[in-house]
Amino acid sequence: MPHSTAMPRLELHAISKRYPGCLANDRIDLCIQAGEIHALLGENGAGKSTLMKIIYGVTQPDSGEIRWQGQRVQVRDPAQARRLGIGMVFQHFSLFETLSVTENIALALGREAGTPTQLAPKIRAVAQRYGMGLEPERLVHSLSIGERQRVEIIRCLMQDIHLLILDEPTSVLTPQEVDELFVTLRALAAEGCSILFISHKLGEVRALCHNATVLRGGRVSGDCVPAACSDLELARLMVGDAEGLEASYPKALGGLVRLRVDDLSWRNDDPFGTSLGNLRLEVRCGEIVGIAGVAGNGQDELLALLSGEVRLPNGERERITLDQQPLANLYPDARRKRGLAFVPADRLGHGAVPDMSLADNALLTSFQQGLLSHGMIRGHKVLALANEIIRRYAVKTPDAQTPARSLSGGNLQKFILGREIMQQPKLLVAAHPTWGVDVGAAAAIHRALIALRDAGAAILVISEDLDELFQISDRIGALCSGRLSPLKATAQTHTVEVGRWMAGQFDSPQDAA
Structure with missing residues (x-):
């Protein structure tokens, strides 16, 4: 655990970001020390994604201050973030499946990469140093999900990263791969690399992270030492009312x-x-x-x-x-x-049409439930069904005419699941x-x-x-x-x-x- 009196690696002071009709970040403070594994927790729509994008330069804050190793900075774009020493592994990997590990990493490094022959030994050395078995010559499509994640992490480490941001890094890994990832992250932290770890898996946060900052409704609702908290205590910080969570x-x-x-x-x-x-x-x-x-x-x-x-x-x-x-x-x-009723993996685009209202999305799979009469849509019936789904499954939305794309992931998922369950399959x-x-x-x-x-x-x-x-x-x-x-x-x-x-x-x- 890094010493708390040292100069912080990253400090955020009163960071705010507003979108039309939504205050995504409301005067957020965050401090990460060198060598610290720091968790960022919060329910869907709490402001985590916006804050990550601000740190990585994808989005600019409306107000507030970012300090990097004691110096005030403006992170204008991801390229500048990487020059500062900030790397990020997104939840959805950005790799070319038909290219090799070396070729994917070379694309990120640009001219500094050298030839593939020069780069491959460096990749192998970094992989071995942090216990990540990886062959530079293999094509990405032949790799497991855990191995692809290692490519993303090594790609960051090859750019001399001092802060690594990981977005839901364990969501697609086997338990054994999670254990291997944690060995790597602890080794990185021991060498002084800071890690910002975003996850919904509270048990993993408690096992790995030194400190945690919890967001609720765009604000910091608390800071804690995860190892000293139960899953239920962390959940209460995230959602307030923890009834039924355990x-x-x-x-x-x-x-x-x-x-x-x-x-x-x-x-x-x-x-x-x-x-x-x-x-x-x-x-x-x-x-x-x-x-x-x-x-x-x-x-x-x-x-x-x-x-x-x-x-x-x-x-x-x-x-x-x-x-x-x-x-x-x-x-x-x-x-x-x-x-048969069906809840697909891709909720926005497969489970729902993004630009259509919730009412119209309710009709898509429920049309056999008395919503049509002689080939005509019974609009009042469709609206009543959508409102009943919203009420019964506590979907947070202004009304049934709201486009599906405007809902948070969790609320859209509750709507889709409710739509299928109410067909009594x-x-x-x-x-x-x-x-x-x-x-x-x-x-x-x-x-x-x-x-x-x-x-x-x-x-x-x-x-x-x-x-x-x-x-x-x-x-x-x-x-x-x-x-x-x-x-x-x-x-x-x-x-x-x-x-x-x-x-x-x-x-x-x-x-x-």
């Missing part, structure tokens, strides 16, 4: 088989996609089955085959059945008529239901899923968040390279075993135990 849900056994996936194989012609091999899966009435896995291991392909965006030929239609009725050859609307398939969502919205989403399960629906949840899956799932498995592990009762397994499954370490035949 819920423990009883496990269910499930009844009759509702969804059956029988020896499903599918070849993906996309060179960067994943083919599926011999998947067997059952989801029963009144249970939640969780499927873990690092992104890019067949989740998107399985979701497309379940939703009907990809259909199998008639001869293979029984590979997927709902209540023993063939499903695999049907279009999405026909599957919805059978009782027999089967709900939900992809990453709380990805990037704050603890308050996540708790509300979990309660809604449990209530739907207890009403007798079958639910399949695909997520990269193991903590979430263990909290709400009755049975759990993992996808790796298009293969599905055995399914086990959640109470009879643990995160280490599921982490091994996520890395492909399973030999047992698939079953529905």
Whole structure:
């Protein structure tokens, strides 16, 4: 832990930023010492993203002061931030998949990189120094998500970085990869590099970070030492009312088989996609089955085959059945008529049309719920449905005519989930239901899923968040390279075993135990 009397590496004083109708940052103070791992916490819409962009030069503050190693500075753009020694790894990586590790890093370094032959040994040396196994010659598309993250971090370190900003860095990693990342971050901090760590995973913040600053509604709501706080105490700083945030849900056994996936194989012609091999899966009435896995291991392909965006030929239609009725050859609307509801991974653009109002977005998948009459839209019915979703799921929005793009991620996710649940589906398939969502919205989403399960629906949840899956799932498995592990009762397994499954370490035949 760095000594608190030393000159701070970064100081923010009274930073404010206003957008039309929104005060994103309201006189925020932040101080990070050399060698400190500092967490920035807050629910969706608290102002974290805006503050990160200000530090990294993407956005300019309206008022306030930034001091870098004691000197007042104006960070005009990311290039200047990097010259100062500030690097950032975004939640969505910015790598060219058809280029090698060396070529991607060379693009960032420019002329200073030298030839690939000169650069590759330097990359290998930095990787070894911080315990990040990485081969410079490999093409990015052949790397795991954890390895791609290492490329992003090494790319920053090659630019002599003194402050590294990490945005939700563990959201797509296996537990083993998280452990490896933390070893690297502690080694960086020990050498004096400061780290600003943004995460919703409070247990990880408590394990890694020296100090934390918590934002709520664009203001600093508190500072704390995470190791001295419980998850619930941190959650209270973030959302105020912590009721229901520490819920423990009883496990269910499930009844009759509702969804059956029988020896499903599918070849993906996309060179960067994943083919599926011999998947067997059952989801029963009144249970939640969780499927873990690092992104890019067949989740998107399985979701497309379940939703009907990809259909199998008639001869293979029984590979997927709902209540023993063939499903695999049907279009999405026909599957919805059978009782399937779907929450996609991409909420803005796939789950909702950004420029359309919430009312119109409610109509998109609920049109079979009495919202049409002789081919005409019943506007008052659509508006009533949208308002009911907003009320029942506590969606923060001015009204039902608000465009979907104006909502925070958590509120849009609650709206999409509510829209699907209110159709009273027999089967709900939900992809990453709380990805990037704050603890308050996540708790509300979990309660809604449990209530739907207890009403007798079958639910399949695909997520990269193991903590979430263990909290709400009755049975759990993992996808790796298009293969599905055995399914086990959640109470009879643990995160280490599921982490091994996520890395492909399973030999047992698939079953529905």
